[in-house]
Amino acid sequence: MSPPSSPETFDAVIIGGGPAGATAANDLARHGHHVLLLDRAGRIKPCGGAIPPRLIAEFEIPDHLLVARISSARMVSPSNRDVDMPIDGGFVGMVDREHYDEWLRARAAEGGAIRRTGTFSELTRDKNGTAVVHYETRADDGRMQHASARARAVIGADGAISAVARQCIPQASEMRYVFAYHEIIRSPDRSHPVFDAARCDVVYRGRLSPDFYSWVFPHGPTTSIGTGSAHKGFSLRGSVAEFRKAAALDDLDTIRREGAPIPLKPLSRWDNGRDVVLAGDASGVVAPASGEGIYYAMAGGRAAADAVALFLKTGDAAALATARKSFMRRHGAVFFILGLMQRYWYTSDARRERFVAICRDKDVQQLTWDAYMNKELVRAKPLSHVRIFFKNIAHLTGLARAA
Structure with a gap:
């Protein structure tokens, strides 16, 4: 009897095929890396499904979606x-999301990623210290069977309650x-x-x-x-x-x-300092107050792919930390401000009443839409910001009427 063959080795194994994982798989595969995209079947995340123009342009989303x-x-x-x-x-x-996520996964496969349906079980290491991703998949006869793949790098994009994060990233307990x-x-x-x-x-x-x-x-x-x-x-x-x-x-x-x-908040660390990095909900990148996640998931997936590509090129595990650094440099201020908004305005109906009243203001509306559509804080209109600041103070102190 011949000995069992060792599992195939990939440059990157990506666990989770939502917007974050599918984006990371697509980016890495299209840059020539050997990529496995592992996703559970039949999972649709509850989501309002809103995507801003910035996402449509940045990630080349076709109109038919x-x-x-x-x-x-x-x-x-x-x-x-x-x-x-x-x-x-x-x-x-x-x-x-049922059709959108599948289109993203199919695009990654067209770009060269290998797709497999399965559920992540655990990560172990072979005698050389290389990561081995174990997962359960369904055989042709319908029975579940064990499978594994070796990975130079692993991206955990398996949702808010991430099994990859719980096993590999101590900061996952912050979620x-x-x-x-x-x-x-x-x-x-x-x-x-x-x-x-x-x-x-x-x-x-x-x-x-x-x-x-x-x-x-x-x-x-x-x-x-x-x-x-x-x-x-x-x-x-x-x-x-x-x-x-x-x-x-x-x-x-x-x-x-x-x-x-x-x-509710990005984790303070997304990588294990060795060969694993998180993306999407697994890393906590859903905007506070609004709950918006698709754009930030895809941006986080791209940041993780860039970090893994740098790691594969240099062999320096410190490259994995650039995923969080680059993401927070671009979006950290927005997350901070939205977090403050949620912690203050959502705590009572009296405050919610005043929050909606603030939204009547045309300056607030314009800057809100500008920031949402372009995914960055707008600094081009300082007088509007000053006006909004004083209006917020009036509402916070009760000097402004809610009606």
Whole structure:
């Protein structure tokens, strides 16, 4: 009997095929690296599906993946006062994660990455110290079987509760979450009294979410309606049921239901100093306050790919730390400010009421959309920033009326 063959060796094994993992796999494969993309089957993350123009351009997303184009947002206060925030001359693209993520994985495969379906089990090392990724996969006869692959580098892009992070990165214990739940429903027709297929609704009401927000995000023929909370024991399903009834969306067909933890803050370290680096939700890169994750996941996936490429070229494990450094250099200020916003404005209905009132301001609306669409803080309008600063002080001190 011949001895069992040793597992194939890859330059990089990427665990998780969401936007972060698929982007990293695509970038590395297209630069000539031998890449394995390992992804679980049938997993769709609950997500509003919004992608800004910066993402569409930067990651070359084709128009056919956009199931809707949003031209405004409506912010709704606890007392049901609403503020419309139109996008001046632009739009936010909406995608269905079921099809969007698969397209990203297929693009990575077209670029040269090898795709396999499986669930990560553990990381061990061979006698030379090379990482060996073990995973479970389904055989042709339907039975689960063990498989493994050797890797010069590993990217853990396997979600907020990352098995790779828990095994390889001590800082994974820092992770804090909002738990999100949504239902994908059939979109109502144009005669609906409240629903607008070109508008996202964001509802700040403690009864529906004591520390986050609820949403209605149109996806063309379907719509995502959901909520989130970090409070253990809070009934997300009950909240969405109540929300659907209040929004007159309770009689529409429910296509699927999904729930998952959403990180609140980037981890303080993303690599193990040897051969593993994290990306996407596994590294904690979901924007506080807004919960936006697709752009930051893909940006984090690209940063991880760049770091791994440098590591493969130089052999210097310190290169892996550049993933977090480059990401936070570009986006850290936005995460800091949004974190402050969430910690202050989302703590009571009185504060939520004032937060929505601030959104009536045209300066706030313009700078909010500029920052969201371009993914950076806007510094070109200092007078607007000064005006917003004093308006925020007025609201924080109660000198401004919420109405």
